[in-house]
Amino acid sequence: MLGKVLPPFLFAATAVLIANRLHSLGFVDFRLEYIEQTLTENLPAGLKPYFSAIYGEVLPWLGYSSCGWDRAKSFTIISSRVVTPGGTSSAAVEVQDGIISSVQQIPPSVVGNADKQKQLFGSVLVLDFGDAVVAPGLIDVHTHLNEPGREDWEGFRSGTSAAAAGGVTLVVDMPLNSFPATTSSVELQKKKRSAAGKTYTNVAFWGGLVPDNARDAEALRSMVAGGVVGFKAFLSPSGINDFPNSSVADIAAALPTLRELDVPLMVHAELVDHTPPPGGDAASYATYLGSRQPAWEENAIAALIGALSSEELGRPPAPAAGSAGGGFGLHIAHLSSARCLPMIQEAKARGLPVTVETCPHYLNFAAEDVARGDTRFKCAPPIRTASNREELWGAVAGGDVDIVSTDHSPAPPHMKRMEDGDFMAAWGGISGLQYALPATWHGMRQRGMKPSDLARLWSTNPAKLLGISGVTGELSPGRRADITVWHPDRLADTSRAALRHKHKLTPYEDMELYGRVAATFVNGRLVFDEKRGLYPTACGDLSLRGNSSS
Template identity: 35%
Template sequence: MRKIFSSQCWIEGKLQPATISIENGLIASVELGQTAGAEIVEGILMPGAIDAHVHVNEPGRTEWEGFFTATQAAAAGGITTIVDMPLNASPVTTTLAAFKEKQAATEGKLHVNCGFYAGLIPGNSGDLPALMDAGVLGVKCFLVHSGIDEFPNVEEKDLSEAMPLIAKYKLPLLAHCEVSDGFVSKEFLENPTSYQAYLSSRPQKWEVDAVDLVIGLSKKHECAVHVVHVSAADAIHNIAVAKSEGYPVTAETCPHYIYFNAEAIPDGQTLYKCAPPIREKANNLLLKKALKMGILDFVASDHSPAPPSIKAIDTGNLLKAWGGIAGLQFLLPASWTSLKGMMTVEEFIPLIVDHPAKFLKIDNRKGKIAVGYDADLIIWKPEETFEVKPKAILHKHQPSPYTGNELFGKVSETIVNGTTVYKDGAIVGNSGKMVFSKGSKL
């Protein structure tokens, strides 16, 4: 048994002095105050962050990122559970056979816990019940081309076919909300290294129209809908209205949408390319306010890495570069650095712990310091700063837009299922497990 005391433990929604005992991978006791024989730690002792939006890419594209490297990076960033998206692996996770292949690919590689989503593509609605029986935590779809030809976008008829099935399982449909007009501007074609031209090529209206579509279908089919990576502040109002009317609509944004801004992104810097794009500072301030108000429910990394060779780093061609931000390791510090000026630590922690756990319906065993819960814990120092250096980045590939930035919030230790996995800058363990939904029948 290990006993840990911190003067700042995240218990019942507030920071307070407490001693936590860990035994057999679980929290065995929680005692307010300091007890005899407890190890004293400096910093906040809290549940590990939960990243509900990660692209791991294994099997099939492990040269982009794999479970071994992704979960190491997660542990270094204070994340104890990730959820893997269905589209960047090959085969894509749209059948039960593909899901089993992905599960097999995790063997011996999980430094943190990992859950999974199924994918919805045209024509695979019949595969969804088996995937949901197998324990996926939700179903992901795109309303615009995903970038992966094996994972085509759906249309309204596909959604109307699938959503009643998903609703029966009480799982969320996660939607990449952009609806393309199919038009690439002459400006962007002629100036492919211009960030402003790229930004103009994916206007806010794409997001707003898509959000309105899925909200309307959510109302019609009584299916929970989750809007991933909200970047357009123009979409916030309709999300807020749907929630106020009691519809099962949730939404997330990402650290890169609140940490970076379009005005400061130089031309030809493809590491900043993602979809939807990083928008202007005034827009991104509204995203922060929506997080504080509870309109946006939590922050997720949308870690979408790729080899430098397809990021077009050498040419700076934003038209050809693969879109995606490598940011898994920086979910916690980049989000906190962005938000610390407008919210307290107590207001911030739920955005990366409590709220994603509730959304994933794993809050009966994760995301809380309470007896019987999984001992997924971190020791975090919110006022301690560090510079992001390439040699400390544990993603498969080091290039990241966060490199060289000074961030607040250093993680000194990450404990997964009772075992220390990361401590003082080094990976020291490997104890992650697969995470399945409550309704899993396999």
């Protein structure tokens, strides 16, 4: 065995060392992926399996990353628009071993000038992104990847590859629509095993809060011990039989345990007060919209705030102004009705730990524009009127909406019922994970908002919600090098050919959306590059609560 293994090990090590030396002398533009491709193409077939296994071990031994384009473990990113907590300016972000080691302002003249870069940074690899925005990686706190059990709907590989191409560096997977749902530590372990080695981005998990475990403190504790970042509950039927909706009483019973565990509870906030009568024109979007009134959201949020205000739970201190919370709190998922905003604002003013998200589809689309039978637009809560959309935009711009998330909820095309256009029977979910950045930025750009606003909604506040703001979510020393580089004034590629979702049915297809992703770094690894595409090996990790290094 040693006789077979040693030659390719020495071959790989020698090739990397020679190439590195030539690069340091200025003779070659060093790209490890080219060496890897050349070697694997020219090695004898019998040695290729040994080489592939060993190559990943050789690189770290020689000081290189084992995954991603541009394998240097130490490098510097520069741009004239780097978004940091202190503002947006020309800056250099230095990365070592997957961690941001420093962020320093630089003269604008350094950008685009190789001689000045060599004077300033020496032999360190410099990635010059010109006037592209360099910002913290996007964190999508609300996605359905559907694995294990429903990989024909999406899956970790396809979902996270789309996320990486869209500038998302951390995806937080919902406890449904995988099968079985993640409502116990046993099912959590199955999901973790299923995800291992398949994710192009980092992935975290929500646990499911259902009637069977809402009063079982040990069950909730065991899921937190297993790594969930918090819990998700439904007040209305979820559409999935093994994930029943909870009552307000169930949630009230769970809150003391969640407060003890210091984790957030995300809730699908609709309270069904009647069953819509049969009949009506099922192909008309107005029929579906009328079946889910804004009062369902209003009543649910009022009840949840009431439970949070209960005397036995007490009142935690108010979060800092503009904060998205962190630790224990109530998080309202996918707010659709702007009529709910005043009560949420009032709860925050009282010091209650309440946060709220909305989604790009509520910010881009309007009920008046949904064509007859176009069930791509069906979701719950529903897309409402154009005037409601503008009220939501006002709350986003004013800071009353804390987070934007995709609520990526794909399903096989036949479940969307496009063939008969039946809104009442179609699956309620919109596929939008790859379009997270442009589907948010396009409207922000039209309204005069800034890249720093997008970072607040998609990076900083999501990290606070998940309790990982010391790990990721901003470009600061000591944070994980989760970085998204994007062009604010270039159009994203929304063609079907560029889409990496498992299924291509989405209302965003061929939309004109500004905000084109140039590069995505996950843990300091360049996993997506607009010229080279997605790195073929999954470089992401599981980001589990209590394990800040992953």
